[in-house]
Amino acid sequence: MAKNYIFLGAPGTGKGTQAAKLSEEMKIKHLSTGEMLREAVAAGTELGKKADAYMSKGELVPDDLLVGLIEDQINSGALDSGFILDGFPRTMPQTEALQEMLEKKSIEIDAAVLFTLPDDVIVERLAGRGRADDDESVVRNRLEVYRKQTQPIEDFYRKQGNLVEVSAAKDIDGVYADLKKVLGLA
Ligand code: AMP
Numbered sequence: 001m002a003k004n005y006i007f008l009g010a011p012g013t014g015k016g017t018q019a020a021k022l023s024e025e026m027k028i029k030h031l032s033t034g035e036m037l038r039e040a041v042a043a044g045t046e047l048g049k050k051a052d053a054y055m056s057k058g059e060l061v062p063d064d065l066l067v068g069l070i071e072d073q074i075n076s077g078a079l080d081s082g083f084i085l086d087g088f089p090r091t092m093p094q095t096e097a098l099q100e101m102l103e104k105k106s107i108e109i110d111a112a113v114l115f116t117l118p119d120d121v122i123v124e125r126l127a128g129r130g131r132a133d134d135d136e137s138v139v140r141n142r143l144e145v146y147r148k149q150t151q152p153i154e155d156f157y158r159k160q161g162n163l164v165e166v167s168a169a170k171d172i173d174g175v176y177a178d179l180k181k182v183l184g185l186a
Contacts, residue, residue, distance in 0.1 A: 002082030003028060004107060005183070006089070008154060009115030010146045011139070012122035012129075013168040014175060018115070019086040021176055026185075028082030031073060033066060033090075058141035060090055060149060067097045074101055091149045095156050111183055112157035115168040115175075119143060 003026060007015040016032055023030035037055060040048030047069070051061045070088055073079055089095040102109065117125075126139045157163040164182040168175055180186035 003110050004083055006085045006109055006112040008112055010122055011142050012126040013115035013117045015115045016086055018179055019084045023084050029079055030084050033087040058138040063091055063093045066094055089153055092152050095153050109162055111164050112162045114154055114163055114165045116165055117168040
């Protein structure tokens with residue numbers, strides 16, 4: 001059976017790295033909206049031009065652009081053999097739109113995984129990453145945005161009974177081992 005996961009957690013928790021590892025091992029699609037948007041910016045597409053102004057300030061790109069992006073992926077069949085959504089949903093309207101799109105296709109989420117890490121560790125980690133949107137003030141803004149917009153999503157999946165939590169404090173292999181344990185894969 002194809003497995004469908006949503007990875008939640010602040011920037012810098014390493015959820016992208018974990019998503020890459022798990023998707024490779026399980027042969028399921030890793031869909032990182034941040035990565036897709038950065039590619040669109042680099043390629044200078046219409047989407048990229050619109051997204052750039054928000055991303056460079058650490059703000060969220062408008063919901064309709066993100067929902068359209070995910071809708072295209074679902075409709076193209078790219079997610080049919082299982083997926084990890086990494087960086088989406090980020091707001092409650094995105095969460096509700098996703099729920100509706102999945103229900104229409106009778107796709108169920110196996111787990112929403114929340115990666116947890118204290119803020120000071122996050123700032124330290126991101127400062128060392130050297131990406132354009134990882135400047136300290138931008139990082140702090142992204143954390144602030146995360147707290148306001150994304151935290152209610154945790155409660156949404158918790159109420160559904162789908163939320164599992166993994167501490168992101170260990171090294172990559174340590175977190176991966178814990179991840180597989182909470183997903184019942186190890
Ligand atoms: P990430 O690599 O997931 O941290 O995403 C980098 C940036 O892309 C974010 O700071 C946002 O500006 C934008 N972004 C990525 N995913 C979303 C989303 N689901 N909704 C809105 N903006 C997003």
